[in-house]
Amino acid sequence: MRAISLRGDLDALNRECFDKFTNTLYLSSFSxxxxxxxxxxxxxxxxxxxxxxxxxxxxxxxxxxxxxxNKSFPVNYVFTSxxxxxxxxxxxISQVFCSKxxxxxxxxxxTIALEQIEQxxxxxxxxxxxxxxxxxxxxxTGLINDHFPLIRYEADDVINFGYDxxxxxxxxxxxxxxxxxxxxxxxxxxxxxxxxxLKGVENxxxxxxxxxxxxxxxxxxxxxxNFTHEDQNLLRAKISSKVGEIPFEIKLVDENEIIQTKAxxxxxxxxxxxxxxxxxxxxxxx
Numbered sequence: 001m002r003a004i005s006l007r008g009d010l011d012a013l014n015r016e017c018f019d020k021f022t023n024t025l026y027l028s029s030f031s032x033x034x035x036x037x038x039x040x041x042x043x044x045x046x047x048x049x050x051x052x053x054x055x056x057x058x059x060x061x062x063x064x065x066x067x068x069x070n071k072s073f074p075v076n077y078v079f080t081s082x083x084x085x086x087x088x089x090x091x092x093i094s095q096v097f098c099s100k101x102x103x104x105x106x107x108x109x110x111t112i113a114l115e116q117i118e119q120x121x122x123x124x125x126x127x128x129x130x131x132x133x134x135x136x137x138x139x140x141t142g143l144i145n146d147h148f149p150l151i152r153y154e155a156d157d158v159i160n161f162g163y164d165x166x167x168x169x170x171x172x173x174x175x176x177x178x179x180x181x182x183x184x185x186x187x188x189x190x191x192x193x194x195x196x197x198l199k200g201v202e203n204x205x206x207x208x209x210x211x212x213x214x215x216x217x218x219x220x221x222x223x224x225x226n227f228t229h230e231d232q233n234l235l236r237a238k239i240s241s242k243v244g245e246i247p248f249e250i251k252l253v254d255e256n257e258i259i260q261t262k263a264x265x266x267x268x269x270x271x272x273x274x275x276x277x278x279x280x281x282x283x284x285x286x
Contacts (some may be wrong), residue, residue, distance in 0.1 A: 002047060006032075006054035006062065007082070008264065016043065025049070029058040030264075037065035044073055051077040052097070056085045057266035063096040064205045067224070074098040081106070083265050084175055086195035088207075105175050111142035111153045114172060122172035133159050158192065181269045185246065186214045195268060197238040203227040204235070206258050209248075212272045216247040222255050 003024045010017060010028040017026040025047050027040065040062065052059070052075055059078060066072055075097045081104040090101050105114040105122065113125035124131060132139040138155045158176040176193055183191040198207055203224040211217040219239060221232075236250060259270050 001050040003051045003053060004044060004047065004049040006052060006058040008055070008058075015039075029055065032058060032061040032065065034065055034068050037069045037071075040065060041069065041071045041073065044075075049075055051075065051079060052099075053079050053081075055265065056080045056083045056089050056103075057260075059093050060089045060206070060266075063092045064224075066096050072096050072098070076100065077102065079104060084181075084268070086198070086268055087174075088195055088198040088201075091199065103175075105157075107140075107155055109142070109150055109153060110145060111140035111150050112138060112155060114175070122174070133161070160193070181267060182271065183209065183211050183217055183243070183246075183269060184214070184271060184273075189246070191243050191246070192269070194239070194242060197242050198235070199238075201231060201235045201238065203231050206255065206266075207235075208258050208266075208268060208270060210259065210270045210272065214273050216249070219248055219250045220253045220257060221250060222258060223252055227252075 001023065003022070005024055005026045006029045008029050009026050010030070012028060012030040015028045015031050018024070019026065025043070027043060032040070054062075059080060072095075076099060078093055078097060078099045078101045080093075080101065085101075085103040093099065093101050103116045103122070106112060111129055112131055113128045114122040115125055116122050127143060129143055130141045132152070136156070136158055138157060138159065139152045140155055141151050141153065142149060158181075159172055160174040160176050162171050162173040181192065183194075185191075194209060198204070203226050205222040205224055206220075207222075208220045209217055210220060219235070221227075221235070223231075232250060239248065258266070260266055
């Protein structure tokens with residue numbers, strides 16, 4: 001079946017490449033700019049893919065581009081991987097592409113693979129690995145590498161579990177991201193799982209929580225043209241419900257001010273002072 005890949009395979013100078021053997025049209029994720037919105041829309045419309053493989057942040061950007069020109073296009077399936085898929089991203093992708101969104105979790109070391117078969121539930125890929133889940137890490141033993149096996153290899157991701165009353169078993173509901181993707185404060189308070197605070201807030205392209213101060217944090221928002229004070233007040237109220245009395249400031253910023261990793265990946269929370277806080281807590285209790 002026809003598929004489109006938006007996974008960083010091409011650079012900004014090479015926007016497209018078709019692989020006839022896999023029937024895959026590769027589109028550059030580095031040229032996802034509003035000025036190119038119509039070009040991407042025409043490429044996808046003409047190619048008529050059954051599925052799109054992409055980073056969650058690339059799909060979110062593509063959705064923003066389509067919304068800027070009031071376009072949408074139905075695609076049966078969208079498969080995301082390599083970044084944390086946040087619930088607000090899933091909702092936006094489903095809305096713009098009228099698609100079912102399935103996420104895949106793994107690592108470069110190939111010691112774990114979790115696949116989303118049902119919405120909101122992840123399952124271990126059969127015979128791929130043996131995994132031990134802890135509060136702030138996963139100990140993984142891969143079963144597919146007989147040349148250099150990694151045994152009880154640590155992956156520092158936080159897994160969100162839920163309990164199924166019918167099967168009386170715990171289900172993997174989501175991958176919250178790295179254990180350092182948390183807001184951390186001097187009194188030891190740690191706040192994560194902030195994606196839920198963005199659900200239901202409209203007219204926002206991107207949101208990122210940046211902590212440079214151990215007593216507060218900043219919420220950087222890239223607004224759409226029709227972003228209103230009501231939207232901002234709703235966002236403030238939803239974030240306040242998560243963090244309580246901890247002070248924060250909402251700033252309206254340009255898209256190029258959203259921080260990405262060296263690999264070009266997007267993180268909802270950027271904690272710039274976790275080492276400072278850790279050292280302070282160690283000195284306090286030593």
